[in-house]
Amino acid sequence: MRRTPAASWTWRAAPSPTWWATWVRDEVHDSMRVIGLMSGTSLDGIDAAIVDFEGTAEDSLRWACKGFLTVPYTWAQRELLHRAMTEGGPAQLCEVHGRLGEWFACAVLEVCRASGIDAASVDVIGSHGQTVWHQPPSDRERGFTLQLGDAATIAERTGIAVVSDFRARDVAAGGHGAPLVPWVDRALFRAAGSKRALQNIGGIGNVTWLPERDSRDELLAFDTGPGNVLIDAAVEMASQGRETFDRNGQRAARGKVSELVLAQLLQHPFYGRMPPKSTGRELFGRATVKDIAARHPLQWDDLIATLTALTARSIAHAYRRWLIPRGLDEVFVTGGGARNPVLMDMLREELAPIPVLTGDALGIDGDAKEAVAFAALAWAHMNRLPCNAPSATGAEGPRVLGSFTPGRL
Structure with missing residues (x-):
């Protein structure tokens, strides 16, 4: 696969006497290597998948999973997450947010080592985070959702840019913010x-x-x-x-x-x-x-x-x-x-x-599918493609999902 940067970024001073500065994405290329991270409701561990993508649109997307592993949570980590979900106060939620960022970063580096892939060749990480609370919308008010796992920590420890917090935009647009994988399922399967x-x-x-x-x-x-x-x-x-x-x-x-x-x-x-x-x-x-x-x-x-x-x-x-x-x-x-x-x-x-089949019949490790999905959602973010499915989530319309955190320069 021809390796080209996913996007080039330039530092531009905004026209302001306070010298604010912003990151501006100049161009999206047709080849990207992405790591997808997933920690689900089961709290069994962190799934990490390395996926190569080619193309700039859903209909032309080609992909290949180059590596996958699950880093199991220890008993102590599971209990910390359980407590945060059921009884966590501000201090505990803050601690879990930071610790999850460290654990996710370790999973990124581990999947690179296990797959023989240089972390420097990865363009971006797509991190779902860990859902600690999810309140769907009702007839009377919008929903709310909270995923922890500090993207800045992941970016700092790995040096790789991170796209995270995928659910929030769909929820803000009146949707459930879930499921998030339908757009990916349509694009890939x-x-x-x-x-x-x-x-x-x-x-x-x-x-x-x-x-x-x-x-x-x-x-x-x-x-x-x-x-x-x-x-x-x-x-x-x-x-x-x-x-x-x-x-x-x-x-x-x-x-x-x-x-x-x-x-x-x-x-x-x-x-x-x-x-x-x-x-x-x-x-x-x-x-x-x-x-x-x-x-x-x-x-x-x-x-x-x-x-x-x-x-x-x-x-x-x-x-x-x-x-x-x-x-x-x-x-x-x-x-x-x-x-x-x-x-x-x-x-x-x-x-x-x-017939009821397993993921093997799709040509993918069934355990890897959701991590691959978050790699694809990060790819879509970098290509400025809306990747929610309003027919599934109930959002007011298509939205580009996720928030971008630059890697180390």
């Missing part, structure tokens, strides 16, 4: 002759429905509800913190689904809301599992099996209501849930005869 659903099962589940490549139909995307977040919380409680997820679905396989409890859980009002819609740990988190366990005294493995079925059935219910009527030829599942064979079997049973 739309296919001729196939209507696809791309389902991510991270902490929270989200889906993008893609029309056929040459169709004029709008894409549709929304959060489907809990992905792994409730399952993980139940496993942590059952094991007194020794386990953080249901490895290979072993606990769910040992348990028995309580159809009575499952039916009650599916009465949550979130599942019936019309898209656009988004959610997070504010609705589905540790406190949710504590409440369920108190009201329904199941054996732990039975509860974990029931929560696994909740994820599969809530996804399938959303598909039957909003996606299948549009036409659906195939489903691709990425994220940690794709590695849970019990969950995947439940989902396949719910959606039969529609």
